[in-house]
Every structure is written in structure tokens, then in C-alpha cells.
Amino acid sequence: MNPTRRCVRSFRLLLVLAVGAAGCGDEITRYVAPDASPWSAATSNSWYAPDGGTRDAWFGFVSNSLMNSISVLDLRAGRTIATLPVGVVPLAENGPHHLAVDRAAGAVFTPLSFPPASIPTGPHAAHGSSTRPGVLVKRALDDFRLLGRADVDANPGDMVLSPDRTRVFVSHYDLVRAQAHPGDREAQKSALVIVDARTMQRTRTIPVCVAAHGMVVSPDGNTVYMACYGDDAIAVVSVGTDTPTVNLVPVRGQLASNPTAPTWGPYALTPSPDGRTVWVSCSPPNPSAGNRGLFIAFDTTTNTFDTSRATTGLIGTPYFATYAADGASIVVPLQGRDGVARVSAAPPFRVMSQQAFTSEECTLPHQLSRGPDGRYYLVCEGIHDRVRQERGWVAVLDPDSLAVTGRFDVGVFPDAIYFSQGPQ
Amino acid sequence: MKTWMGAVALACATLSCGDTERVEPLAARGALLASDPRITRSQYNAFACLTCHSVDDPPAGGRVYPGASLRGAARRPTYWSGEVTHLREAVERCWTGFMRGVATDLDGPDGQALSAWLDSLAPEGSTAGTAAVTRTYPRVVRDPGVGDRTRGLAVWGRACASCHGAVGTGAGRIGPLTSVLPRDTLAEHCDDNFTDVGYADLQAYLRASVTEKTRHGSFLGYAGVMPPFANETLTDDEVRDLAALFVCP
Incomplete structure (x- = not known):
């Protein structure tokens, strides 16, 4: 008996004894896979054209918080070249809120905040979505395909990457939580969520303070500074060990007595290049002559506020600022009376200049960043209320005069800009 | 002896014993799966791909499908009315959102078959169905009034x-x-x-x-x-x- 016939006999025996119903003589279908890898047909949907000589060109990425998208600005060409979707929940307002790019990893990160619809979308939408958990998404830099996602808490606020790009820090501007637990300070606290940037696993959740928003990470990556809107404080969070610590430092002597109506409302943070100062922009819910628009330095070497470097004399409410190229001054966007101020970075502290914008120049300045070309890029929210939702824009400012010299149109309610070169 | 026979039987299990082998492209298996709600392995799922999508445009018999035709879909620039730029993510939305599936299964054998089938509906050289499909969903809905x-x-x-x-x-x-x-x-x-x-x-x-x-x-x-x-x-x-x-x- 040749080996093949033995095999056949044994096989038949096996079939008869073990399989029973299945017998020889059946038709077996063998499927041949194509050479292409699965889901490959659509991978060429890239916004990026590397053969256009732009491999080293710089781009601005802008999160459109009421348009489920990120706009891509070609800084050299002076125009918006793409508007790319970032949401994960169909039809809904996903609310991409701030962003960061890791070019080496080929990734864009943005937290989705799922803001409640300004107008109820139907009888059942009255249930609301403001308490829906947020999602941190990681998308490919070249075609924005989804690379990963991590659940975070409701109302993610700011997000920053650690200096070594291994961790993503997400704050939660969770006013709903604060309002839901009157008198219970612990329950009112929002968390700092830390996500592994590679695996997108949520690795740590640290309750910090009420309605934290702006964040700065120390150059060594071991400390996170958070603007605690509801507490009238800065949180100094140690994240370099297995046992994180949280130290709340009040802006003016004491924590807010009512976290849902703070006096100062710290909202945005701006780091100095050397990491020794974090500038705190306050946005009080009930501004008056005494607390309007505090802009104050926080000394990270002593973890104290430096009252010699503070002002309430700005013409509007300060937001996310940026340092001048020479490090001597800080340029601060202002809302209320929309404009921009330049203040000195070192003693003697002073407001060096302030200027208002027309509504055409910039409506609701939100974040100012110094671009790789030395110019300032100012994110202008534009009009977004219950009646009108119009596209915002990014105004280009001359670094010396701060005059508006250009403009990129983006999506509805842009709130942050991040610069990066194109995909590698 | 029994052990030897069992080993031989197992070793030979993949060999022919009078069976006839039919070779088909993986897309053919994908076509079968596209009609089968068991593809997502959820006991609660009743949807198959072809429950909500046709492969014709317009669909035969005046039937109305909520999803766009799948003819040419694999080569569209965007999906879900521009909300998605990549085919896999578009499928994942259906897979997890409607069909109660686990996203990682799309990277397994059934997902590969499904992908091959979708590719087969968008052959190179044909532009049929490859343009982005616009779908408009009114955000705010109200009483439409009395109908017939x-x-x-x-x-x-x-x-x-x-x-x-x-x-x-x-x-x-x-x-x-x-x-x-x-x-x-x-x-x-x-x-x-x-x-x-x-x-x-x-x-x-x-x-x-x-x-x-x-x-x-x-x-x-x-x-x-x-x-x-x-x-x-x-x-x-x-x-x-x-x-x-x-x-x-």
C-alpha cells in the first residue's frame, strides 16, 4: 500500500468514526486571497502630496470644535488645503477640542468632547449628551484613518503630549460634574487622565480639581500644571512616580468657596521656554472691575504665584498666549474686547501694548501661537451661538506690529492650532 | 497503533480523499458573508451588509436602503458623507454601531474576505460608484404634519x-x-x-x-x-x- 492510499484509508476512518456526517466525495472550496492587504484600496486618500516638493514644508493643524474636523493650513502657500474628519460618532457633534501632532509617530491626537447640541435635535435628544464620556482619538497624519481610541471622562478640555511623546495628558473641563455635586468638593473634581500614546490604553486617572482646563507639562515630563477653573487655583500634579501627588495653589490666597462660580476662573496656561514660569490666563464667569482678566505668572521653581508679574489691566479676557521669539515678551489674545496685548516676560513687568481688533480682523481670539516662520497665528473662533454658526479663521499677525496681515479660513469654532511638518 | 493511525489521519486530513477541490477568489467568500448576519458573531445581531446596502445603483425594485450602494465603494475618497476617509473605518462604524461586532474581527479572516469582496465591486479601471456619496441628515427634526x-x-x-x-x-x-x-x-x-x-x-x-x-x-x-x-x-x-x-x- 503506498503512503497516499494509507492516508486516504486513515482519513476515511477518521471521518467515519469522528466526523460521521461528513464524508469523502465532498466538494471543498479553497479561497485564494488577493495580494493586496485587506482594507487597502482606500489608503491613498491622503491630503498630502509629497511629490509636490513639500516634504519639509510646515503646516498648521486647527481643531474645529463644532465641525468634527481638523483644518490643514499650508503656511507657505497661505491657504487652507484640507478639512479632515476626526469624529467617531456618526451625525453627532463630536467636538474635537485641541490637538497635537507627533510627526515621528505619524499621528494626530485630539480629544472629542461631544458637546450638547445648542438646539435640541428632536424629542428624544432632550436626554442630552453633555455627560457623554469623551474619546481621545489617534489618527494617521497622512490620511487621518483611525489608529486608536481611548475613552476619557466627559468634557475633555485640554490635551498635551509629554515631551518624550509617550503619554497623552487630558484634562476635563467638567462643569456638569461640578454642578451635579454641590457641596461635595471631592465629587466635583475632574480628573487628569493619562493615556499611553502608542497603545492608546488609559494608564492613569488622577482626580485633581474642579473643571480643570489648560495644561502645561514640565520639560522633564514629571509634572503637569493644570488651570483649575472651579477652584481658583493651579494644580501641580506629580506624575513621575507610581504615587502621583496633587498640590492646589490658590491664585489669590484661598480656593473658590463656590466652585461653580469662581472669582478668578483660571482657564488657559502658557509655558515659558525655560519651563520656569507658567502664565495663567483667568476667565471669570462674573467679571467686575476687581477681577477682570487676571494674567499672572506662576513660578514653577517655588510653586508660588508671582504677584509682581500680574495684571488685571488688559482690555479683554486673556486666553492662550505665546512667547515672542526673543523671549522678552508674551503676546496675549484677548476676548470681550477682542484684541491682543504684549506684556513683558521679565521684571519689571508691564503691559507694553494693547490693540483691539475689528470683527473682520479677529472675532473671539482664542489661541495665539508663534509659527515656524516667526509669524503669529491667531485662532479666531468667529461667531458660534444658538442662532448663528459661522466659520472661524486663523489670522496671521506681523510679529513686530501685531497687525493682521493674512487669514486662513477654517471650520466652525476653531480652538487650537498646532504646527508640524508633513508626514515622514 | 491507534496513536499512529490518529496521527496519520490528522496529517492527511488536509489531503484529498476523493473530495473535489474548488478554487475561488476570497471575494466569493466575502459575498457569502455579506448576506449573513452571523458574520459579527453577535447573537443579538440581525443585520448583514446587504440588509442596508445594495450592490446596484439605483437599487432594484424601487427598494430603499439606508446605506449607499457598495458598487465602487472601496475606491471612494470619503464615506459617511465625508465623516470618514478610510474604508475600514467606514465598515467599522456599521460593524460596531449596527451589527454589534468587535472591531478587531475586521482584521481577521472574515474581515479579509469582506474587504476582498468590496474590492471586487470596485475593479480597477471602472469608475462606477467611486465618487463620494452625499447623504444629508437633518440635525433638527420636528412634527412633519399629517400624512397619507x-x-x-x-x-x-x-x-x-x-x-x-x-x-x-x-x-x-x-x-x-x-x-x-x-x-x-x-x-x-x-x-x-x-x-x-x-x-x-x-x-x-x-x-x-x-x-x-x-x-x-x-x-x-x-x-x-x-x-x-x-x-x-x-x-x-x-x-x-x-x-x-x-x-x-
């Missing part, structure tokens, strides 16, 4: 019956968890406090709810796994007539 029940029954036959079965009895619906309409909707809504959500009368509230479910499906605050029907698939008039089938006693 007879016309509503016709809309039902083209758009709803394939999932919900016969009006009133649900006979032929795709799964035991699928609502029997209008019975289940009336049971859930006719005692609601409609004034809380801004409606002056119950019937207007009910019509608005039916419209909301039709236009938003399981999204924007409404539960379930039903896909939404866009303006391009059902007109406002058709939705109004459909809502006429729902009347509180």
Missing part, C-alpha cells in the same frame, strides 16, 4: 418591511429583537409627557418621534441599532406619510 396612510404603506414596503416585516404583526421581520411597528412605538410613546419636550399635542409629538427615529436612527439621542435614512433616500413627504401609520389610540 395609503402612501405611507407604500413607503413602508420599500423602506421598512425588509427589517420590520409586516405592518402591525411584524411577520417576516429580520430578528426577534426588531420592533413590531407601530405597536411597539405606540406602547412606548403614547403615555409620554409630550409637553416636556415642547409639543402641544400627543399626535404631533408621536409624528416628530417617528421622524426623529427615521432621520437619526440610533444617533443623536435615540437608542437602538437602526440606521438613519437621509433626505436623499426618503423625502420629507415620504417620512410624513410614513408617520401617518403611527396613531395613538
Whole structure:
């Protein structure tokens, strides 16, 4: 008996004894896979054209918080070249809120905040979505395909990457939580969520303070500074060990007595290049002559506020600022009376200049960043209320005069800009 | 001896024993899976790909599908009305959102077969169906007004019956968890406090709810796994007539 016939006999025996119903003589279908890898047909949907000589060109990425998208600005060409979707929940307002790019990893990160619809979308939408958990998404830099996602808490606020790009820090501007637990300070606290940037696993959740928003990470990556809107404080969070610590430092002597109506409302943070100062922009819910628009330095070497470097004399409410190229001054966007101020970075502290914008120049300045070309890029929210939702824009400012010299149109309610070169 | 025979039997199991082997492209297996709701391995899923999508454009027999035709879909620049730039993510939305599947299964053998099938519907050199498909979902829905029940029954036959079965009895619906309409909707809504959500009368509230479910499906605050029907698939008039089938006693 040749080996093949033995095999056949044994096989038949096996079939008869073990399989029973299945017998020889059946038709077996063998499927041949194509050479292409699965889901490959659509991978060429890239916004990026590397053969256009732009491999080293710089781009601005802008999160459109009421348009489920990120706009891509070609800084050299002076125009918006793409508007790319970032949401994960169909039809809904996903609310991409701030962003960061890791070019080496080929990734864009943005937290989705799922803001409640300004107008109820139907009888059942009255249930609301403001308490829906947020999602941190990681998308490919070249075609924005989804690379990963991590659940975070409701109302993610700011997000920053650690200096070594291994961790993503997400704050939660969770006013709903604060309002839901009157008198219970612990329950009112929002968390700092830390996500592994590679695996997108949520690795740590640290309750910090009420309605934290702006964040700065120390150059060594071991400390996170958070603007605690509801507490009238800065949180100094140690994240370099297995046992994180949280130290709340009040802006003016004491924590807010009512976290849902703070006096100062710290909202945005701006780091100095050397990491020794974090500038705190306050946005009080009930501004008056005494607390309007505090802009104050926080000394990270002593973890104290430096009252010699503070002002309430700005013409509007300060937001996310940026340092001048020479490090001597800080340029601060202002809302209320929309404009921009330049203040000195070192003693003697002073407001060096302030200027208002027309509504055409910039409506609701939100974040100012110094671009790789030395110019300032100012994110202008534009009009977004219950009646009108119009596209915002990014105004280009001359670094010396701060005059508006250009403009990129983006999506509805842009709130942050991040610069990066194109995909590698 | 028994051990030896067993080993041989196992070793030979993949060899022929008089069986005939038929070689087919993986896309053929994908085509089978596209009609099979068991593909996602969820005991609660009743949807297959071809429940909500046709491969023809326009669909045969006047049937209304909530999803776009899959002909050419693999080579479209965007999906979900521009919300998605990549085919896998577009499929994942259906897979996890409607079909109760686990996303990582799309990277397994069945997902590969499905991908191959979609590729086969978009052969190189053909542009049929490869343009982005626009679907408009009105964000805010309100009472559409009083429609025509007879016309509503016709809309039902083209758009709803394939999932919900016969009006009133649900006979032929795709799964035991699928609502029997209008019975289940009336049971859930006719005692609601409609004034809380801004409606002056119950019937207007009910019509608005039916419209909301039709236009938003399981999204924007409404539960379930039903896909939404866009303006391009059902007109406002058709939705109004459909809502006429729902009347509180």
C-alpha cells in the first residue's frame, strides 16, 4: 500500500468514526486571497502630496470644535488645503477640542468632547449628551484613518503630549460634574487622565480639581500644571512616580468657596521656554472691575504665584498666549474686547501694548501661537451661538506690529492650532 | 497503533480523499458573508451588509436602503458623507454601531474576505460608484404634519418591511429583537409627557418621534441599532406619510 492510499484509508476512518456526517466525495472550496492587504484600496486618500516638493514644508493643524474636523493650513502657500474628519460618532457633534501632532509617530491626537447640541435635535435628544464620556482619538497624519481610541471622562478640555511623546495628558473641563455635586468638593473634581500614546490604553486617572482646563507639562515630563477653573487655583500634579501627588495653589490666597462660580476662573496656561514660569490666563464667569482678566505668572521653581508679574489691566479676557521669539515678551489674545496685548516676560513687568481688533480682523481670539516662520497665528473662533454658526479663521499677525496681515479660513469654532511638518 | 493511525489521519486530513477541490477568489467568500448576519458573531445581531446596502445603483425594485450602494465603494475618497476617509473605518462604524461586532474581527479572516469582496465591486479601471456619496441628515427634526396612510404603506414596503416585516404583526421581520411597528412605538410613546419636550399635542409629538427615529436612527439621542435614512433616500413627504401609520389610540 503506498503512503497516499494509507492516508486516504486513515482519513476515511477518521471521518467515519469522528466526523460521521461528513464524508469523502465532498466538494471543498479553497479561497485564494488577493495580494493586496485587506482594507487597502482606500489608503491613498491622503491630503498630502509629497511629490509636490513639500516634504519639509510646515503646516498648521486647527481643531474645529463644532465641525468634527481638523483644518490643514499650508503656511507657505497661505491657504487652507484640507478639512479632515476626526469624529467617531456618526451625525453627532463630536467636538474635537485641541490637538497635537507627533510627526515621528505619524499621528494626530485630539480629544472629542461631544458637546450638547445648542438646539435640541428632536424629542428624544432632550436626554442630552453633555455627560457623554469623551474619546481621545489617534489618527494617521497622512490620511487621518483611525489608529486608536481611548475613552476619557466627559468634557475633555485640554490635551498635551509629554515631551518624550509617550503619554497623552487630558484634562476635563467638567462643569456638569461640578454642578451635579454641590457641596461635595471631592465629587466635583475632574480628573487628569493619562493615556499611553502608542497603545492608546488609559494608564492613569488622577482626580485633581474642579473643571480643570489648560495644561502645561514640565520639560522633564514629571509634572503637569493644570488651570483649575472651579477652584481658583493651579494644580501641580506629580506624575513621575507610581504615587502621583496633587498640590492646589490658590491664585489669590484661598480656593473658590463656590466652585461653580469662581472669582478668578483660571482657564488657559502658557509655558515659558525655560519651563520656569507658567502664565495663567483667568476667565471669570462674573467679571467686575476687581477681577477682570487676571494674567499672572506662576513660578514653577517655588510653586508660588508671582504677584509682581500680574495684571488685571488688559482690555479683554486673556486666553492662550505665546512667547515672542526673543523671549522678552508674551503676546496675549484677548476676548470681550477682542484684541491682543504684549506684556513683558521679565521684571519689571508691564503691559507694553494693547490693540483691539475689528470683527473682520479677529472675532473671539482664542489661541495665539508663534509659527515656524516667526509669524503669529491667531485662532479666531468667529461667531458660534444658538442662532448663528459661522466659520472661524486663523489670522496671521506681523510679529513686530501685531497687525493682521493674512487669514486662513477654517471650520466652525476653531480652538487650537498646532504646527508640524508633513508626514515622514 | 491507534496513536499512529490518529496521527496519520490528522496529517492527511488536509489531503484529498476523493473530495473535489474548488478554487475561488476570497471575494466569493466575502459575498457569502455579506448576506449573513452571523458574520459579527453577535447573537443579538440581525443585520448583514446587504440588509442596508445594495450592490446596484439605483437599487432594484424601487427598494430603499439606508446605506449607499457598495458598487465602487472601496475606491471612494470619503464615506459617511465625508465623516470618514478610510474604508475600514467606514465598515467599522456599521460593524460596531449596527451589527454589534468587535472591531478587531475586521482584521481577521472574515474581515479579509469582506474587504476582498468590496474590492471586487470596485475593479480597477471602472469608475462606477467611486465618487463620494452625499447623504444629508437633518440635525433638527420636528412634527412633519399629517400624512397619507395609503402612501405611507407604500413607503413602508420599500423602506421598512425588509427589517420590520409586516405592518402591525411584524411577520417576516429580520430578528426577534426588531420592533413590531407601530405597536411597539405606540406602547412606548403614547403615555409620554409630550409637553416636556415642547409639543402641544400627543399626535404631533408621536409624528416628530417617528421622524426623529427615521432621520437619526440610533444617533443623536435615540437608542437602538437602526440606521438613519437621509433626505436623499426618503423625502420629507415620504417620512410624513410614513408617520401617518403611527396613531395613538
